[in-house]
Amino acid sequence: MISALAIAATTPLLLGAADPPAWTRPQAPFPIAGPITYVGSEGIAAYLIKTSAGAILIDGTLAENAGMIERNIAAAGVRPRDVKLILVTHAHFDHAVGVAALKRATGARVVAGARDVSALETGTPPGETSYGVIRFPPVHVDRGVRDGDKVTLGNVTLTARATPGHTPGCTTWTMHIPAKPRPLDVVFPCSVSVAGNRLIGNRAYPGIVADYRRSIAMLGTLHADIVLPSHPELADVIARGERRDPAAFVDPTLLPRIVAKARASFAGDLAKQSR
Template sequence: MKIRPALIIALGVLLSGAGAGREIKPAPYTLVAPAEWSQPVAPFHIAGPVWYVGTRGIAVYAILSKDSAILVGGPMTSEARLIERNLATIGVKKGGLKLLLNMHAHFDHAGALAQIKRDTGARLIASAGDRPALEAGRHQGDNSYGRANFPAVKVDRVVRDGEIVRLGAIAVTTTLTPGHTIGCTTWSLPVHESGRTLQVVFPCSVTVAGNRLIGNRGYPGIVAAYRRSFARLDAMHADIVLPSHPEIADVMGREARRAAGDANAFVDPGALHAIVVQARKDFDAALAKEGTPSPHP
């Protein structure tokens, strides 16, 4: 089935022309995942206890604490074992993964959580807003691409805004930034790197990504939620920004520059603001387009 040119999923990735990827078939449309969403990359260190363990197109991060670890985000269903192998590569032994932090309940980021949880015994932590979607295995709210289902997974702990999740010496702060999903969650923590303390932020997406903004029966407060989240993210300090799709903050490019000798490649205090500015612009354009009356036939 041909994908409509306007179809956008996840973080606003345009799927038309992505035919080299694998097909995912939720009704009523066929979604084609870009090939890089499944393409393996070697895990790499970012800063302090934070490592990249995702694919080339879907970011997953590990935060290490002695013999245990926290996973931030997740990949599509088929990449669960790939993430587990990457964790083993950086020294996380079987049973060492203790916590799974959900960023948002879409198939490309929550699809593998059920299997990773079964395989490792890790506990899943998520917001109250995303809990129903995670436990039903489908996103909430009206959108342009239908139901993108994924394996349902039980949430073990529900976190509130501002709550701190701890594992050993690691303390990760919860910031609720809904809009992209009802329970979209941003996570952040300070890390120590080369004698400096740096603030790392894992921002939940604020792209429209096919969400219906006007008349969304499943998420009637979506417009106000986006606007609050733009403001919240823009007010956050972030030395290092690590989004759920690496291209949003040029994570792969930064790693290449760091490997070439730039020790500060990941440090960019202006990156989060730039992401919010672009997201606001795209949101306003999408809202204006939805609000434009259709021409009479």
């Protein structure tokens, strides 16, 4: 296999000066719970799930991080070629730029929300934003999933929950970790932040407001013992100079707090854009 680090070196730099330095700051991998290990950078998450038939990677983050993620996967005891699936939460550059490099380095199949497939395969993010278009290397999607579809590798099954709004194909993934007295519910929530999306007059995504409302409401119905967001600061695990505490992700109150904040922020952004 070709090294992801070598591929990333040929990828144009897509970050702007305003992007947080933590997005590309290296982070040593650390176990979270059961088969799940954090392998992303300090500021953008990527999660490795070990199964009896290989491993699953959730998100690829930035091209600059691809080599680090590959090394973190190896440090977690998984050969890169044993990564069989890469699940993409959504087609924005900070989570999708590194996917093409990691797919080529591992040979993994890429799975993403059906409504984001076109964006991923053209390298053009969907919808209209206040910050313009930030393109990324296109990647072939081997399977597009819709709400309720299941993805199984070995002894692990994840369920896709469609949470459109942030992008049309934004996909929240859920799974269970065996435990007593009951399995632990794990949720990898796709973002429901507005984050520059045009809510009013979005010709490329006219249903964006209704999608946000449905997705925020749906996330509010999910139970999560463990919440693993795309940006780890949502779980308060960013602490420069300190060891990360995996227990920060283990909090049944975290998802309701994320949903409440998203609901209030969405209402505020919609009101501002409606003026």
